[in-house]
Amino acid sequence: MAEPLVAIRNLKLEAGTARGRAAILRGIDLEIGRGRILGLVGESGSGKSSLAACLIGLTPANTSAISGEIRFDGQNLVGLDPTAFARLRGRRIAMIFQDPMTALNPLFTIGTHLVDVLRHRDPGLSRAAALSEATAMLVKVGIADPEARIAAYPHQLSGGMRQRVMIAMALLMRPDLLLADEPTTALDATVEAQIVELLAALRREVSGSIVFISHHLGLVAQLCDDVAVMYGGTVVETGPVDAVLTDPRHPYTRALIACEIDEDDAPGGRLLSIPGEVPDPVRPMTGCIFAPRCAHAVETCRSEVPELRTSGDGRRAACLRFEELP
Ligand SMILES: Nc1ncnc2c1ncn2[C@@H]1O[C@H](COP(=O)(O)OP(=O)(O)OP(=O)(O)O)[C@@H](O)[C@H]1O
Ligand SMILES: [Mg+2]
Structure with a gap:
């Protein structure tokens, strides 16, 4: 396989908060293939925007202790000096934000x-x-x-x-890498569909890779080649979009998909969510980060941190038990 455009290894990001140090990204492992569109999904607070911020070198002022590696076309972006990063931004790495007014000068x-x-x-x-x-x-x-x-x-x-x-x-x-952080979330459903159709139609115009961040799995299925599912500052499952969305291995991916299906059927577009709360970034993690909300968790899940492991068809999942799950 060709060398990916971006290879992220054990990327960690922390922030100082009034309640103590928060672990925002807890060791991300992820690749972005050349010319591919990667969908980044996961509940609010899972770290999607923070990952994008690391990729474009615009992490908030209170964040510190970024460690690990982001290889962008062979160059490590972690620890890159701000002037060099500024040169990449707007030439090789670009971003589309949720609210265009933040990026347009009135x-x-x-x-x-x-x-x-x-x-x-x-x-x-x-x-x-x-x-x-x-x-x-x-x-x-x-x-x-x-x-x-x-x-x-x-x-x-x-x-x-x-x-x-x-x-x-x-x-x-x-750009070689285009980051789109929820570019359609602020729009009504009809306009949202039009913009996604536009992005799909324009993909020939972009020779580079795209990271498309969205809450909406349906849009990701429509637009993306690959998907990475994030939870609590980690990637819990990644792989080709069809394989992951039709046959998810990780219990969190399954729960997310179940929510979206129910939501489509729910009267008045009620927002459904997975029972339990997203992990508190200030609390240290022991074991699998999803274990407290996972219906399949056993004792070892609470003590052992699962690594992303290959689960066939170019997919990887971070679950100790994915082979045994029905
Ligand atoms: N500068 C910061 N200081 C402290 N905590 C932060 C900071 N930036 C992000 N966080 C926390 O890190 C976690 C991840 O936030 P992030 O915005 O990356 O999530 P997200 O997946 O983009 O969520 P959303 O879907 O709501 O946009 C959240 O718990 C958030 O509160
Ligand atoms: Mg976000």
Whole structure:
């Protein structure tokens, strides 16, 4: 198999909090294949955004003690100096956020944003050439009347339209790694479906790899090649999306899928959740992090930390008992 674009080994991230040191990432092992779309799923607080923050070098100020390794095309990003990281950002690694307003400057037009991105990539480009490339990209992301939109300010566009602009900006960078942190969560269901369709249609435009973070397993199944299921700052299961979602090995993956199926049937779109609480990052972990909520846990699960082990079909699961489970 070709060398993955990103290989993460035993990545740990801690943060200082009023209650003590919090373990946000507890030893992540994960690979992102070249040209593949990896879905990152898991309940709120499982560490998805924190992992993305490590990948783009923007961890919060109170986080410290990042350890392990993130090999990005051979270069270790853990401990990389901020200037070198800034050079990678916006050229080789780009991010689309949940709320595009956080990334768009209200004082600048859409055209200025797009031209800036292009000039960052290619400083010699003339403004006219940049504007014409920007206009063509707006058409590609489904923005009608691009000449008018290019003169508009961010607040003059709808939420869905702003997210399309963010996608256009990300595509213009031609990054090797594109991180999309819940890019559709703030949108209503119809617009969300349109944006996911757009991302699926545009995947040919991106020669690099994409990490797509989502709460919604259905969207991940539609868009992604691979999936990694996160829980309590760990990856509990990973592999090709079809294999993992149709035949999950880890009890947590099974519980997540069961919730989503029930949710689709529930009247009024009631939010269902797995019984029990997500682990407290300040509490030290002994044994399997999911054991307190797991219906299959036995004594050893409470004392032994399970490693990610191969479970066939290129899949790996971190469960001591996955072979025995029905
Ligand atoms: N800077 C920080 N200081 C202290 N705790 C933090 C910090 N950043 C994240 N955490 C904690 O780390 C855990 C993981 O947070 P993170 O935002 O990565 O989760 P997430 O999977 O992205 O959740 P969501 O689905 O809600 O976006 C949470 O318990 C969160 O409270
Ligand atoms: Mg998040």
